[in-house]
Amino acid sequence: MLASEIPGVSTAHGHKFRNPNVAAVRPERDLPAPVFFRAGSEIYAEGDACGKLYRVAFGCVRVYRLLSDGRRQISAFHLPGEVFGFEAGKERRFFAEAVCDSGIQILSTGSGSEEMANELLPMALQCLLRAEDHLMMLGRQNAMERIASFLLEMAEQQGEQSHIELPMTRSDIADYLGLTIETVSRAFSTLKRRGVIRLTGLRGVDIVQRQALTAMACH
Amino acid sequence: MLASEIPGVSTAHGHKFRNPNVAAVRPERDLPAPVFFRAGSEIYAEGDACGKLYRVAFGCVRVYRLLSDGRRQISAFHLPGEVFGFEAGKERRFFAEAVCDSGIQILSTGSGSEEMANELLPMALQCLLRAEDHLMMLGRQNAMERIASFLLEMAEQQGEQSHIELPMTRSDIADYLGLTIETVSRAFSTLKRRGVIRLTGLRGVDIVQRQALTAMACH
DNA sequence: CGGGTAATTGAACTTTTTCAACGCGCGTGG
């Protein structure tokens, strides 16, 4: 099932979010058929039972938590090929939603093959690795550095092209980077004014001066 | 080996950091004798080979990363009973140092028993859970909320006493919370002025109004 | 082409940082 096969669904972005950096969990043929989720629809919610894992076939997923007063922190965006849904404990503390129209393969872990259980730890560690990069960014980088890191991260997830598509809104980006939408928007504008990036529509970004970005991200 | 057996070493804090919330990896008798680390000394560094895990017998450990310009983000403090040192990849990207004089048990994982391999995934997930709490804090909470969360976290790690000992300096706390030492200090002063906490020396904190703290932490 | 959502921009304001000065506690050496 592809986005392009679903009537009435825009495929302008759907098929572009390939992620060449993530090995398949197991051969594609062993994976269940993807379930389709409309943009914005819920994949799981806080309070749901843990136990299932999910794999993005196409589209994009945001995983987030909410504070009681509604402040949101997005902990990760997942692009095609990535597995998400790890959580310690019995009940989920996170929400997962489709950022754009997406196809999701549902993997049941407990009953899975032993072969799969062996891959769980590396995947969890990969998750941890990303969380720890994210931590550094939120704790110690300023707005411009976070935006630069974010663009490079997206470029890497999409195979190091100089053109990237951002499936998420400024609001999503803000909640991922711990900023406001206005600050995100201003940082984009500044990068554009300096000729570091070009904005093509609301979603597209051309990276004109990659090394300027890496210098800003200052790892 | 206990801190109190080491001549010339202050034991004023060493024995106080018990953590009743963490189950031992395996029965205490199977654990190797702890290695002693002086306050400030390095346990491992960025670039070291991964593969060993560590368990805090007594004392406290900080795990952190550095940006190229020296900015530091502490990703966790580990108190007695906790296991640390998980990292994906071959080489470490983190540093670990003793915050105060500490005893560390070194567990070699690869060659470990199968029984231990089975505990790796839960431990990694536990790690992930903490990282994600931390992420929320850094991304979406203000200075006072972070300090309140931090104090409650320390209280929980030390068994929900109303008196807690902070083995780390203000600078460590600042680098854990993504703030400056001045901001940390001002938040402590404000809490003191409001009668929420009492400061007993540089390291001790009495929690006078616990529910005021939980209200501030606003989970 | 027109409507509505999302994004951008400006200006005032708030929070946090930065820079600088000062104080406290403690150990050392005169």
Added chain:
DNA sequence: CCACGCGCGTTGAAAAAGTTCAATTACCCG
């Protein structure tokens, strides 16, 4: 025993960064 220095912590004032609120513009989709 006391003076001194040193590390750590606190406090104040000014500056910077980011947020908030409000108004405007751009883009996508029918």
